[in-house]
Amino acid sequence: MKRQTEPKRPLSIAAATTATAPRLLRSVVLVGMMGSGKTAIGRALAARLGALFIDSDSEIEAAANASIAEIFARDGEAFFRNREAEVIARLLSGPPCVLSTGGGAFVQPGNRTAIAARGVSLWLDADIDTLWDRVRQKETRPLLRTPDPRGTLVALFEARVPLYRLADLHLKVEPSHAISETATRALALLASRPDVMETPK
Secondary structure: OOOOOOOOOOOOHHHHHHHHOOEEOOEEEEEOOOOOOHHHHHHHHHHHHOOOEEEHHHHHHHHHOOOHHHHHHHHOHHHHHHHHHHHHHHHHOOOOOEEEOOOOHHHOHHHHHHHHHHEEEEEEEOOHHHHHHHHOOOOOOHHHOOOOHHHHHHHHHHHHHHHHOOOOEEEEOOOOOOHHHHHHHHHHHHOOOOOOEEOOO
C-alpha cells in the first residue's frame, strides 16, 4: 500500500510577505506640509515593507491624553514642539519603522539632527492648491485657526519649503496618483539607498 504523504502547506500571508518584502535597516521618516499625505502614504509604504507604521502626532496625543489642537490651546506651540521632539527621539530609538511626522517637525533643527542620525527623511512635496483642497474643511489644524487660513497656509508653505528641501529624499506628490502608486514611487526612491532598505535577492 502506497504511503500517503502530507500535502505541503502553503506559506501564510505573513510569512510570504516577510520572505519577499524588502527589509528596513533605518527608519523612514516622512516629512512635509499638512495635507501632503504622510499618514496615508506612510501606511501603504509600511504595508509594502512589512514594517510598523507610527504617526508621531498620534503618539503625542496618546501620551498627553489630548488632541493636538487642545495641546496648542492649553499649553502653546513651544510646549508642543518640546513634546514632539521627545516623542520623535523615542520612536527613532526603536526598531526601524515608517514614521509620519507633523508638518512643523522637520523645521526644528534638533529633529533634523535626530532623524539624520537614526533614519532617512523623505519629503512628500505637494503643491499649495492640493494642500488647501485637503485641509480647508478640517477643524483639527490649530495653525490654520486664523481669519485667513489659506493665507496662513501659503505663509507656512513658503517658510517651510526651503527646510523640507534639506530632506534626504524628495518625492513630488501628484494629486492624480492613487496612494498605492505614490507608495510604489516612494519604494523606488528607497531602493536607491542600500543603507536604508535591503532588497531580497
